[in-house]
Amino acid sequence: MYPADFDYVRATSAQEAVDLLAQNADSVLLAGGHSLIPMLKLRLTHPARLIDIGRVDEIRGVCEKDSTLRVGSLTTHNEIASSEIVQSQCRFLAEAAGKIGDPQVRNKGTIGGNIAHADPASDLPAVLVAVGATVHLLGPDGNRSIAAGDFFTGLLTTAKAPGEIITEIEIPACCEEGFGCAYLKVEHPASGYAVCGAAARVKMDGGTCAAASLAFNGVTPVVFNAWSDGSPLAGGPADDAAIDAAIDELAIDEPMGDIHASGEYRVALARAYGKRALKAARDRS
Ligand SMILES: Cc1cc2nc3c(=O)[nH]c(=O)nc-3n(C[C@H](O)[C@H](O)[C@H](O)COP(=O)(O)OP(=O)(O)OC[C@H]3O[C@@H](n4cnc5c(N)ncnc54)[C@H](O)[C@@H]3O)c2cc1C
The missing domain is CATH 3.30.43.10 (Uridine Diphospho-n-acetylenolpyruvylglucosamine Reductase, domain 2)
Structure with a gap:
């Protein structure tokens, strides 16, 4: 073609x-x-x-600034997956980037393009929503910022205006003492796109869960933000039984169904992988 x-x-x-x-x-x-x-x-x-914009170096690369991780929009998936800063400060972002497609896709594809395209089966949006990232944009009226949870508005649709460019993604440090995170996915065997991906972040304070966030991709037409604030795990032990019960009670409405997986199957995957991702995040905290 x-x-x-x-x-x-x-x-x-x-x-x-x-x-x-x-x-x-x-x-x-x-x-x-x-x-x-x-x-x-x-x-x-x-x-x-x-x-x-492939040679605009000012929007490429990873650095730490004011206790946050800054990832330029032109940074490739491979650069993110292999970055020691990302691996130590936001482990599940490195994990998700390393699971994208194949080496050619990871060497050319960028985080800015990935989130601007907003494919529901893309890996990075769920991680950015679960971690509470902020998307920075430049447009005709100057700079503005949008919380990742508000950025993805529908199938292949975002809150970015047509005249804007994504410049940077700001990510709060999320691997300090007490925090754990994990990204798990069931991938389509040909493309690597997520049939279901689960991004979880858990903060433990001794034996008690202080906070937990969880987001899914591949299941609904836009990233499904299961919990950010107000996780049912907060204040409890976050043991296996509590995680299983919380996920079993989660309502996952209007799942996508296609030739790769029915909506019902995607919901079943989300429940299984949501539990596994939360348990892995807890065990890493
Ligand atoms: C075979 C194959 C397998 C893949 N598998 C996966 C997978 O497993 N997981 C996954 O997540 N993705 C997968 N992808 C998609 C891949 O991650 C893409 O690279 C990514 O979605 C788009 O990034 P890009 O830099 O290539 O953007 P482009 O293709 O160049 O652009 C995509 C869109 O984003 C816009 N855009 C790009 N950069 C910016 C910016 N800075 N500001 C504003 N708008 C911008 C463009 O205008 C365009 O509309 C796959 C792709 C292929 C071809």
Whole structure:
């Protein structure tokens, strides 16, 4: 399949990308191309112009700032999976990035493209929601920030405005004393996309659970944020029986069903993998 004709321009900075987007409303950003190029080839989208941000180094890389982890939107899945800072500060993000697709996808695909595309079967959105990340954007009116829990609004849809570029994802440190996190998934055998993914983060205070968050991808059309604040585990022992009971009571409405898995099966996977992810996170705390 060949895409429809388009113009191509390369941006050298995030601001230039925003200016170029403002010049032509029928433009789209190109990062790693691993979601956009297939969409172009299938003619599911046919923009007049591609704005290549692939060499905008100011939005690439991982660093620590003010006790948070900052991941530039152009950072590849492989760079995240192999980053010692991410492995030590946000272990389940490194785990999720390392489970994406295959080496080619991980070497080209970026975190910004992954969350902007908002495929319900993508791995990173559930982790970012469970950890309470913040998405930073630059647009014609300057900078703004959106909590990851509010960023994903529907199937392939986000709160990002068309003229904005994602610049950075800010992640609270989540592997300090008492915290544990884990990401587990059942992957489609051909693409690696999640049939069901579960991202869990647990804070233990001695034998008591102080907080727990849990989010799923692959199960519903938009990331399913099961608990952020107000986990039923908080204040209790978070032993296996408590985790099993909490997940058994979880309502998972309107699951997706397709040729790969029925909605009913995805819910069953979510219950099994939610329990496993929470237990793994607790055991790491
Ligand atoms: C064979 C295959 C297997 C895959 N398996 C998995 C998997 O197992 N798990 C998984 O999570 N993903 C998987 N993916 C998707 C992969 O992670 C993509 O790389 C990712 O979803 C998109 O990132 P990208 O950098 O390639 O973005 P692109 O394809 O370049 O762009 C995707 C969209 O995001 C927009 N965009 C890109 N960067 C920005 C930015 N900084 N600001 C605003 N908008 C932006 C683009 O305009 C476009 O609309 C797979 C892809 C393929 C081809």
